[in-house]
Structure formats: C-alpha cells, structure tokens
Amino acid sequence: MTLQGEHMYLRALEPSDLDFLYQLENDESIWEVSNTTTPYSKFILKQYLENAHRDIYEVKQLRLAICLKSTETVIGFIDLFDFEPKHKRVGLGIVIASKEERGKGYAAEAIQLTCKYAFTHLNVHQLYANITSDNKKSIHLFEKLGFQKSGEKKDWIFSEGRFKNELLYQLIHE
Template sequence: MLRGENIYLRPFKLADAAERLQLQERNRAFFEQFSFERSTDFYTLNKQEELIINNEKYAEQDVSYQFGIFKHSDQLIGTIDLFQIQRGSLQSAFIGYFLDKAQNGKGYTTEAAQLVVNYAFEELHLHRIEAGVMPHNIGSIRVLEKVGFHKEGIAKQSVKINGKWEDHQMLAIINPND
C-alpha cells in the first residue's frame, strides 16, 4: 500500500470488483473521452474480476502494476497504472490514470501520480516514466507537470480513441537518482 496525505493506493482485490464496476459505469462517458475503445463486456462484473486477476499476474511478471486510488474513507475514486514496463537497457514504463469526475480538481490525481512515480523509481528502480495525453486535456498535463514531467513533443495520431486517431502530448520524467 502506498499512503499519501489525502489518499492511498493499493492493488485491486477481487472484493473490489463491484465497486470498480460502479466507478467505471458512473464515469463511462467521461472516461471514454480519453481512453481506447472498450469491449461491450468491460462493463460487467465478470470482466472486472477478470481484469483484477490479470493485473495480479502482470504485477507478478513485472510488466504492469495497477492500483486503486482510495480516499482514507476507503472510497474508490480512481485507478492508476504503470504499464508497458521495459527492463534491460530501457528501464522504463508508461503511466496512466482515471479519476472519478466528481473528484477532479482536488489534487488527488497529482498525489496519486507522485506516489506511483516514487514507487517506480525507489522500488522498481525504473529510469524513465512516460505519459501520453490528448493535447486538449489540460488538467492531465498539469497533473504530470506538477509531479515533474516535462513535455517532449506531439505524437501524431498515436492512439485510436472513439474510432479516431488522436494526437498525444508526450511527457516524461527521469529518475533523479540515475
């Protein structure tokens, strides 16, 4: 568990599947503005359970780590991931996150991103973390910049979202201890 001042992060457990589904359903239109296309079964309890089981396997294999973002009241308010982890000469990963629309603007995503960056550098010994954000998603870009990410450029038509290839602002942060 990663503890912050206002939130904590922990890997999902099967017992979280129903609450995770509620978070996704409640924010479906909001999240889908910024994410890849989801299968129709994504919004089922069985699929959420399957994703939790798969995420446990991915963490064991050191290829990705997903955490729930919880308020100290134990309310699930979002998810945050380190994914596409590359070892060897790269020692890198991507970061991605979703926060309940009702919780935006309160600093929770910034706090969660800082906790994950610290975990990635201190525990996983990664050298570099990257993020891709749609250029009009100013709030997400600000979150990353507050944590120390720097802009590197625009990846043209890099991710298909809602049937359209979208540009992404690429940002990265380098482990200061390397």
C-alpha cells in the first residue's frame, strides 16, 4: 500500500485529531513555516476537520496525519498544497510535532510515502518544498531524499524582526 511504511502510516484526518491539531496550529514556534500569524480556535479547526474529506482536485490541498504503527500515535502532519493538475505539480510541507520524535527518520519515511502517493495516484511530474535558508535540518533531509535546490527567494520571509531567504527544492519524476 502506498501510504504504509515500515514504521508508520499516513491517514486522512479524523475528528479525534482536533486536540492535536489545535496544539500544533497554535504552536508559535512553527508559525514561520506555516505562514500563520494568529491563533486558531477549536471551532474553526473543527470546521476544517469536517471539510477535510473534500477532494484534492477541488480544494487543491491534502493534509495527512503521520501515525506510528507501534503505538497508533499521531506525531505530525504532511501536507500537499497548491496542487496544479494541469501543470502536474504539488507543494509538500511536513511537521513532526514533538522534538522527541524528530531525528528518528520518521519525516524521511513520511516524505517518501507521500512522494510515491503523489507520483502514483495524482500523476504529478514534480513535488516542491519551500525551506528557509537557516533550516539546515530540513535542507539536509530534502537533499538526502533527492530534492534539488532550484532557486532562492531573497528576503522572502519576515520572522522575529528580520528577513530570511527561502529556498525552492524540487523533486522531478523522470
């Protein structure tokens, strides 16, 4: 199965994800990567979950929960966004919520599963990721998985009182 890995599986969002989603979306330490500037209410997130079943071809995005097989625990989310079927491309973003779960290979496995899904079921030609130039761990992760740096947007992200460059990474399916 495309969304089953050795240590994890990816699944659609469930109503039971509300508390985890609320905690993650209101974690100011990741607002920079999610382009968030204000907190989300549980009411708004509940509405989001109620509409999460909508087709990626309609809403141009898909969020999947990253679940550990051993414990059935949700440890993060992986997003496909700005889906462009005509141009056969989609953006990819990932967050592993707990610092204790980072660095264990879970993000790499989730990205590989998502790329396989996108190439197989969405028939995309490429996936891309936007990464700030100071996010060395993400740069290393995406490069290790075959993504190539193809551009740099100068002073693209304003965060914590300063501008940061954003790098564009692409994985093109040959």
